[in-house]
Amino acid sequence: MRLTSLTALAALAGGSAFAQEVNVYSYRQPELIEPIFDVFTEETGIAVNVAFLNAGMVERLQAEGERSPADLVFTVDIARLMEIVEAGVIQPVDSDILTADIPAAFRDPENRWFAVTSRARVVYAAKDRVADEDITTYEDLADPKWKGRICTRPGTHEYNVALAGAYLLHHGEEATRTWLEGLKANLAKKPQGNDRAQVKSIWAGECDISLGNTYYMGQMLADPEQKDWAESVRLLFPVFENGGTHVNISGVAMTKAAPNRDNAVKLMEFLASPEGQQLYAELNNEYPISPETPPSDLVASWGSFTPDTLELKDLAAARPPALRLIEEVDFDG
Template sequence: MTMKKHLLKALVATTALAATAAPAFADGEVNIYSYRQPELIQPVLDAFTKDTGIATNVLFLDKGLVERITAEGANSPADVILTVDISRLVEAKEGGVTQPVQNDVINKDIPANFRDPDGDWFGLTTRGRVVYASKDRVNADTITYEELADPKWKGKLCMRDAQHSYNIGLFASMVAHHGVEYTENWLKGVKENLARKPDGNDRSQAKSIMAGECDIALGNTYYVGLMKTNEKEPEQKDWVEAMKVLFPNTADRGTHVNISGMALAKNAPNKDNAVKLMEFLSSGEAQKIYAEQVFEYPVLPGAEPSEIVKSFGEIKPDTLPLADIAGNRKVASELVDKVGLNDGPSN
C-alpha cells in the first residue's frame, strides 16, 4: 500500500486493510501509526524532518491500532507506533505488533523505569495522576492516594469512569505498592467518598469542583495546561482557576505517573528511518518540543518542562517501573468491578 501523506494525516476509520496490500518501501520517509492527535506531534516531526530530511507520514487512529496492524500482517506500512498510555503500549507488545529495539542512544536518554525491559516500548513524556482540589474549600496543600479513602472526604470526591485506563493505571500502582487485599479495602473507602457515580472526563471533574459538586477529584496534570490555554472554550479557564493541583505522596514514594511512548512496529518497512526517528524523539531537542506541546514532563533526566507545567508545582514521580505497574492492570480492573466502584457511593 502506497501511503499518501494527505490521506494519512486525516482521521480514518479503523476498518482493517486487507493483508494482501503491497508493502510501503520508500527511501527518505517513515510511517507513523499514532493514538496521539497529529497536531500535537507535528511540531516535533517537523523538527525531525528538518534535521534529517526524512519525511514523516502520520496515520491517526482513536482505537483499533493493534487490530489494524495485525490485519495488515507482514505488508503493514507501519514503522513507528506512538501512543498515550502504558496500557496501550503493553497492549501493542502483547498483541504482537512490536519488535524489540536495543539501542545505546535511546537507552541512555530514557531511564529504565520508563522503558520495557525487552525493548519493545519506550516512554517519551510523563503526566502525573494528581488530585484537583478546590482553592476555596480545601485548605490542605498535601495529600496521599491512601487518604482518598479517609471518611473526611465522604461525599467530596469526583472521578471519571473507574475502568478508564488512567484510573486503572493508578489502581494498579496501589496493588504494586500495597497488595491486593489493601487495595480492595482502599477502593471500598474511595467508593464511599464519591460525590456521585464516576462520570465525564478529567476536564469535567474540574468543572464539577468549580460548581461545588465535589471538593477533590482525580485528574492528569496535562489537562490543567490544556484548560489554561483553551481559547476555543474559554470557560475551561474558569474551571482551572477554581482549583489547585495537589501532587500525592510527595513525602514518600512519589506521585503515580503515566507515559506517552513509542514502539517499533513488527514489520517496519523503513526500519532504519524508524530507529532514527526513535533516537530523535528520545533526544533533548525533541523532548523539549514534545513536552511543551502536550503540557507533559520530559523523561530525559535534566530536561526542563514548560513554564506552564512548572506552574502546576514540583512533581516527584514514583520510581516504580511502569512495567511492574502494568502487570497489575488486570487485577486492578477486577477489583473495580468487585467493589462496584462505578456504581457510586452506597448512600
Template sequence: MRLKLAATAAIALTAMPMAAFADGEVNIYSYRQAYLLEPLLNAFEKETGIESNVVFAKQGLAERLDREGRNSPADVVMTVDISRIDELVERNLLQGITDNEILNKNIPENLRHPDGQWFALTTRGRLIYTSKDRVEEGAITTYEDLADSKWDNRICTRSGKHPYNIALISSMIAHHGEADTETWLAGVKDNLARKPQGGDRDQIKAIAAGVCDVAIGNSYYYGNMLQDENEREAAEAVRLVFPNADGRGTHINISSIALTKSAPNKDNAIKLMEFLSSAEAQRIYAEANAEYPANPNVKPVGMVAEWGEINPDSISLQEIADNRNAAVKLVDRVDFDGE
C-alpha cells in the same frame, strides 16, 4: 509531513488502506493527536530529510496491526497510556530494541520496556485537584487519603475502568497488594459525590460548579484548560496536589513509542525514535501538551515548571502494566462505576 487522519472506529480504519511509501519516509500509527506531532515531525524531517506519514485514531490501532500482520506499512506506534502500549506487547505486535545506546541513555530504565519493546517520550502526573475555596491547602496529600471518610460525598472521578485510573490502581497494587488496594478502592467509591463519569476536564468543572471538592486527573488537562479561555475560569478554581510527593512519589503515566514487528522502514523508524528522545524533541513535545519530558536531562518549561518539581514514583511502568488485569478485576469487585 503528511497527516492521514483516520476515523475513530475500527471498521473505518479497515476501510482506509495506507499507500506504499518510498524509502525516505517513516509510517506512524498514532493515538496522539496530529497537532501535537506536527512540530516534532517537521523538526525531524528538517534534520534528517525523512518524511513522516501519520494515521491517527482514538481506538482500533492494535486490531488494525493484528489484521495487517507482516504486510502492515506501519513502522512505529505512538500511544498515550501504559495500558495501550502493553496491549500491543501482549498481542506480539512489536519488536524490541535492546542495544541502542541513544535510547537507553535518554530514557530511564523504569520508563522503558525491559526488552526494549517500548520507550516513554513524555510523562504526566495523575494528580489530585482540590477546591481552592472549600479545601484547605495540605488537607489531602496522598492517594491513600482519598479513602478517608472525611471526604465522604466530596470526590469526583471518571470511570474506574478508564486506562488512566486502571494504571493508578495498578500502582496501588504494586505498593500495597491486592487486598489492601481493594479496601482502599472501596473507600474511594464510598466517598464519591456522583457516579463516575466524563473525562478529567469534567472533574475540574465539577469542582468549580460545587458538585464535589476533590477529584483525580492528569496534570496536562489542567494545563490545557488554563490556556483555553472557555475553560480557564474552572481551572483557576482548583489547586494541584502532587500525591505522595514526600514519600514514594507521584504516580506517573506515559506517552510512548514502539517499533512494530513488520516495520518496512526500520532504520528510519529507529532514527525517529532516537530523535524523539533527544533534548530538542523532548522540549518541543512536553511543552506542546503541558507534560514532563521523559529524558531526565530535559527540564520542564513554562507553566509546568511553575507548578514546581515533581517527585515521580520510580516504580517500573512495566510492573504497573503487569497489574492491569488485577486492577480491572478490583474495579468490578467493588462495583466502582455503579450507583
C-alpha cells in the same frame, strides 16, 4: 502529510508520493503529537503519516501482519504499551542514541518499547474550598470527610486502572478493595467524562477535588473556554504512604513489519533527543523522561514532587487484577 483514518494510512502500503516517510498508528491525541512531528518533518524532510485510533490497535496489527503499513505505534499508559509488545507485533530497536538518551527505567531491557514522556496523576483541588494540607496521600481519597466531594472519570479508564494497580502493588488486594469502596462512597456523582470535565465540575461547584493528569492543566489554561475552570483549582501531588506520586508514561514501539524502518528509527531518536524532549515539555506540558531536559516554566510553577519508584513493568502486570477489583466493587455503577 496527515492522515486521520486507517483506510487512508493502509493505502500507503501501495505506494506514496513521498520519497521519505514514516507511518504511525497512535492512541495519542492528534494535538499532542502532530506539532512535534511537524518539526521533525521540517528538519529531516521525512513525512510523518498518522492514523489516530481509539481502540483495536493490536487486532489491527495482527490482521495486517507483514503487510502492515505502520512503522511505529504510540500509546499512553505502560499497560497498553505492554499489551502491544506481548501480542508479538513489534520488534526490538537497538540504538546507541536511544540507550544514551533514555534512562534505563524508561525503556524495555530488551529494547521493545521506549518511553518518551511521563505524567503524574494528581489531585485537582478547589482553591477556595480545599487547603494544601487537606489531602497529602492517595489513601486520603477514601477518608469519609470527602463524602460527596470527589469527581473522577470512569474507574475502568486506563489512567485510573493504573493508579489502582499502583495502590495494589503498595498495599495488597484487600486494602485496595477497601480503598476503592471508600473512594466510590465519596463520589459526588457517577464517574463520567474526561479529566478536564472533572475540573469543570469543580468550577461549577459540583465537587471539590478530582483526579487528573498534570498536563491537562496546561491544555485548559490555553483554551479560552476552559481557562476559568483551570484557574479555579490548584494541583496537589499526593503520594502513597511509604511511596511517591504515581507516574505513568507515553511511549513508542516499532512494528514487526516497519516498511520504513530507518526513517522510523530516526523519528524515535528525534523524540528522545534534547530537542524532541524540549518540544514535548514546551508544547504538551508533559515531563521529559530525559534528566537533562527541564520541565517547562509553566509545569515547574505547579511544584515539584517525588515520583513513585514502582517499576513500569510491574505497573503493567498489575493492570488485570486492578481492573478486576474495580469491576467487583462496581466502581462505575
